[in-house]
Amino acid sequence: MPDASAINGELQRRLKADGLASVDAVTAARWLDQAGLLHDSVQRPGKPLRDLLRAGRILGQRQESNRWWFVDRVQAGPPAARAAQPPAVPTPISPPTRVRPVAESGEAWYEKLRLEYRPERLKVLLVAESPPDPGNGPRRFFYAPDLSQHDNLYRGVAEALYGAEPGFNVDSKVQVLRRIQADGFWLIDASEQPVNHLSSAEKTRSIRASIPRLVDRCVALAPERGVILCKRVLFDLAATALRAAKVAVLHDTSIPFPLGNHRAQFVADFRRALKHPQRLDPSASESRL
DNA sequence: ACACCAACGTAAAGTTCGAA
DNA sequence: TTCGAACTTTACGTTGGTGT
CATH class of the missing domain: 1.10.10 (Arc Repressor Mutant, subunit A)
Known part of the structure; x- marks a missing residue:
């Protein structure tokens, strides 16, 4: 025995x-x-x-x-x-006791930028995979003020939200980020540590391990309309858990990461998600953002 | 112990963009 | 025009969970 x-x-x-x-x-x-x-x-x-x-x-x-x-x-x-x-x-494990083994300095940089753009009233929470690991190059991030060629997620979100407007300029990143903030959108990462340098198997394991904490954070943040999962694997791994926790996921199928040829699909799916009828509070106003 | 099935992991292929 | 980077998608063999 x-x-x-x-x-x-x-x-x-x-x-x-x-x-x-x-x-x-x-x-x-x-x-x-x-x-x-x-x-x-x-x-x-x-x-x-x-x-x-x-x-x-x-x-x-x-x-x-x-x-x-x-x-x-x-x-x-x-x-x-x-x-x-x-x-x-x-x-x-409750969030305060969770082990966070990697250096805080990089994480603090991401968190500081993220908090700068936290909307007063959170309407839609966007969930990305993780902050990017820049390797030996300069740090990159959705909320970094500099627009790099690798800002695929920023470009995708900006295009989805405002790209239909004549004269919209995606290159004015800080202004666009402020507008995203004012419109009630905020982006968090499923994994607070970069995973893009990991193998696909390790990446999946890392994301999967982060799901319970992600669900806790989404519940705590309580976005008015719900969340959009900005990568296929995130939807596959997290959507069910989020819905079980009564968090509204604004799309019923996975949305591809907005890279290259997949950006158009991302934009279309993202816009469709914004029209999703699901609401956390059925009595909420019908007005769109 | 075995069979079955669903899910996983991995490699290869495909796509686009920017640099040379 | 070509090449490499970055990433997703797909196919297929492998693995894990369950019921008997």
Whole structure:
């Protein structure tokens, strides 16, 4: 009989040591095998741990809608006592205690710019993937005052909102950002750390891990009309969770990132989303922005 | 232990834009 | 005109979860 207390202790210890908010069942099973606490199955990796998960014996266990199991890091407390709690109840970490392992300086730069353009009255919350990792080049960002050739998201949003107006100049970035702010739009990122330098698999894992916190933030920000997810993978990973949390997602299909030939599609989908009938407050005014 | 199915991960292809 | 960068889409093999 596996020692559930020792297993829970080891999983929480590894999550804390690695600065992770959650871990998938297969990785967790590998940890336990390495620690000599639960021998993993070679043919069916993760199987022994999944049996414990199905029995509801793992602290912080969670099963996604796609049936995949995860173990979340939980707040400090006696593991043995908490392991006996009812199974399959998500135990998310509250935002103030979440581990943020990467240097704050870059993040603070993004956050400062973002806050400069936070609208007084938030109508539509735009969600992007993450701030871009500039590599060795200058930092880039949706809310950065300089317009670079890589400002695809800014160009897409500006085009969608104001591109139909004669004489609209997308190059006046600061003025356009102020107008976006005045019109009640604000952009946040699903992942607060850049993920564009990661492999597609790592990127997906990173975004998926950020979804619970993204949902919390969207609920807290409570945009009047709802959110628009500005990339296909974001819609695929977050739309269901957002709707489950009673956050209105203003489009029913994924919207492509506004890059190159996909910008026209983004603009069309974005404009359609703004006409979406879904509302958080059915009594809200019918007037458009 | 096995079969089945859905979801995932990865590589390759496709598209556009800007620079040379 | 060509090439490379940046990114999405697609196809297909692999993997994970479940029921028996």
